Amino acid sequence: MTVFNNRTLLFLEKGLQGSMVKQKAVAQNMANFNTPGYNSAKVNFKEQLQSALGSSKKIALAATKEGHITNRAPLNKINPQIVKMTNTQINTDGNNVDIDQEMAQMAENLIYQNTAINQLNSRIGILKNVISEGR
Structure with missing residues (x-):
């Protein structure tokens, strides 16, 4: 395992990738707020990240080799997708974008991005400190 290829860094990378896709979907929704017939788009990557972490109620199994059994989904399987929401309430013009909800999603995503x-x-x-102190 290389220094930059540990599970935590990969998890943070996947989380940031997912939040970028979510930001794109929210921006599309907000841009099409007044577009008749537009269906809002959602991205749901947090469940994929949670699955990759493993259940919080169970002890996570350590897998040091690819063939080991684990109760976590592999990080390379995390692939956030933009999905059109067609089953939500539609306004009179056929548009189902709730601008207040989109603003809240944008704020939540910004907090998530900043934390990650x-x-x-x-x-x-930490890695920089270890490298510079370990002369």
Whole structure:
């Protein structure tokens, strides 16, 4: 395992990738708020990340080789997708975008991004400290 290829850094990377896709979907929704017939888009990557972490009620099994049994989904299987929501209540013009909900989603995503970036910076700072102190 290389220094930059540990599970925590990969998890943070996947989380940031998912939040970028979510930001794109929210921006599309907000841009099409007044577009008649537009169906809002959602991205649900948090469940994939939770599955990759493993159940919080069970002890996570350590898998040091690819063939080992684990109760976590592999991180490379996390692939956030934009999905059109067609089963929500539609306004009179056929548009189902709730601008208040989109603003809340944008704020939540921004908090998530900032937290993930802070964690990533912290991990890199630890590695930097180890490298510089371990002369």
